[in-house]
Amino acid sequence: MKDKEKAVLVGVISQHQTKEQAEEYLDELAFLAETAGAETIGRFLQKLERPDSRSYIGKGKLDEVANFVKHAEADLVVFDDELSPAQIRNLEHSLSCKILDRSNLILDIFAARAQTAQARTQVELAQNQYLLPRLTRMWTHLQKQKGGIGMKGPGEKEIETDRRAIRNRIALLKEKLKTIDKQNQTQRKGRGAIPRVALVGYTNVGKSSLMNLLSKAEVFAENKLFATVDSTVRKVVLDQNAFLLSDTVGFIRKIPTHLIESFKSTLDEVREADVLLHVVDISHPGFEEQLVVVEETLRDLKVLDKPSLLVFNKMDLFLKNNPEMNASDLQKSWMAKDRDAVFISVLKKEGIEELRTKLKLLLNYVASKR
Ligand SMILES: Nc1nc2c(ncn2[C@@H]2O[C@H](COP(=O)(O)OP(=O)(O)OP(=O)(O)O)[C@@H](O)[C@H]2O)c(=O)[nH]1
Ligand SMILES: [Mg+2]
The missing domain is CATH 3.40.50.300 (P-loop containing nucleotide triphosphate hydrolases)
Incomplete structure (x- = not known):
């Protein structure tokens, strides 16, 4: 069996949080990472009013994380909030590994767990909607990686296609869900x-x-x-x-x-x-x-x-x-x-x-x- 991917977690302690709360949130992120199949090897927290719009955390802290990633040979860094395309771009410059956010992890777990056609369609829809605004950045940076966490769901084929193809896919999945919904409604009515x-x-x-x-x-x-x-x-x-x-x-x-x-x-x-x-x-x-x-x-x-x-x-x-x-x-x-x-x-x-x-x-x- 392949070794677990090594993950580093990064979170922000906002104004309204105590250190304990922030630690607890990071524990939850570690649990999510574990569920997705990764092993947490490092955790970083920074006190900030809100996540930095360019790089989520400040420059100094980011250097610290980058250093750690390099020395510990981490496979991925997971950020505790949804990253914007700009943040991903900037983080990519500083970190020489896969970059994921909390949403990635959750979507990945859902993708691995979904059993019914309905759940699978729903997850794929959410994945595509998440990817659409991040397409260029995410694809190029994830494409360099060989599978693993953050890569379940849309396959290689979709990776090569453009935004329009993703939009078409979204429309198709929505149609599919409508049909499934109708079937389920009928089924539920039958329950009396x-x-x-x-x-x-x-x-x-x-x-x-x-x-x-x-x-x-x-x-x-x-x-x-x-x-x-x-x-x-x-x-x-x-x-x-x-x-x-x-x-x-x-x-x-x-x-x-x-x-x-x-x-x-x-x-x-x-x-x-x-x-x-x-x-x-x-x-x-x-x-x-x-x-x-x-x-x-x-x-x-x-x-x-x-x-x-x-x-x-x-x-x-x-x-x-x-x-x-x-x-x-x-x-x-x-x-x-x-x-x-x-x-x-x-x-x-x-x-x-x-x-x-x-x-x-x-x-x-x-x-x-x-
Ligand atoms: N100690 C203890 N553990 C419990 C109890 N009830 C459930 N668990 C454990 O809690 C874990 C989660 O239980 P699940 O039933 O999967 O929880 P769930 O709410 O369905 O979780 P999701 O489907 O992941 O949202 C399992 O390891 C259970 O064995 C309890 O009364 N005491
Ligand atoms: Mg359950």
């Missing part, structure tokens, strides 16, 4: 009046694991970001109540805009759900911010007002790290204040009965409104 519950949440919080537990389905779950890119729907019977449970792609901060746009139809499962189960990984140091990122995404999708239940998962890990806490303290805290919340561990199968009870109440409520 059975209530629908959607699992939503940040990536890697345990949505697929919970789906497996509740429906005994075998949905791919692992400790990687974006294990799930497609949607899966399963019928679940809770006592007398049957409902359809859907598991879908997780959210993340700074998600590439094109990706959200092209995944709109996958997110129809969320838009058309009667009840949302918002799963949160309470053991994650940044879970409060993740919760906000998800709520903002739900607001964008105009579904924030749907009946929902907050499901704080991975309580086993949380309690291990915080032995002084217990579930009843949490029930009284802000997390369960003015909203429905349960504290569970899918791993230990704890709190699942309470989750079932609360879900039943929500389903009854939904039924009474019909």
Whole structure:
């Protein structure tokens, strides 16, 4: 097996961030890099009001990174924000390796994970839209590289073609998606009046694991970001109540805009759900911010007002790290204040009965409104 590509990560600590937050963001970028198949060998952070418009970081810092890249023989440098064509051009002058940004990584992971025709088409659309304004720079600089991270999806053939070909491809993919959407709509209509519950949440919080537990389905779950890119729907019977449970792609901060746009139809499962189960990984140091990122995404999708239940998962890990806490303290805290919340561990199968009870109440409520 080929050795892992060696990656160097670069981020900016903006005005409104603490050093800890910036480190945590870089941890997430490292996790993304790992999921994409790279090994992180260096991390650089610089305090800046905002990323530098020419080279993302300042000249001095860039020299430092360039030096490190040279000596450590890094294969790629990953920047924690989407780079503009001008930034890529300038960085190319200073760094003698592959240059990627956060969006590249996410798109790459999605491309590797997409299974259905719908997800594959959606990812390819997002990749093409991302590439269009960066075409000349990205192509020439990536073309010199032999495959690897950042190169999944559009193949050599497309690399040689021009902007117009990419535009045509975008138009074609949009048409293809329209057709798939129509088929899916018909399929969903066929499901009848059975209530629908959607699992939503940040990536890697345990949505697929919970789906497996509740429906005994075998949905791919692992400790990687974006294990799930497609949607899966399963019928679940809770006592007398049957409902359809859907598991879908997780959210993340700074998600590439094109990706959200092209995944709109996958997110129809969320838009058309009667009840949302918002799963949160309470053991994650940044879970409060993740919760906000998800709520903002739900607001964008105009579904924030749907009946929902907050499901704080991975309580086993949380309690291990915080032995002084217990579930009843949490029930009284802000997390369960003015909203429905349960504290569970899918791993230990704890709190699942309470989750079932609360879900039943929500389903009854939904039924009474019909
Ligand atoms: N300790 C602990 N780990 C858990 C628990 N639930 C899930 N996990 C682990 O968390 C990781 C992510 O689980 P998934 O179910 O794939 O998460 P997901 O939300 O579907 O993730 P994406 O599809 O990547 O967005 C896996 O390694 C699970 O084994 C839990 O209650 N406790
Ligand atoms: Mg999943």
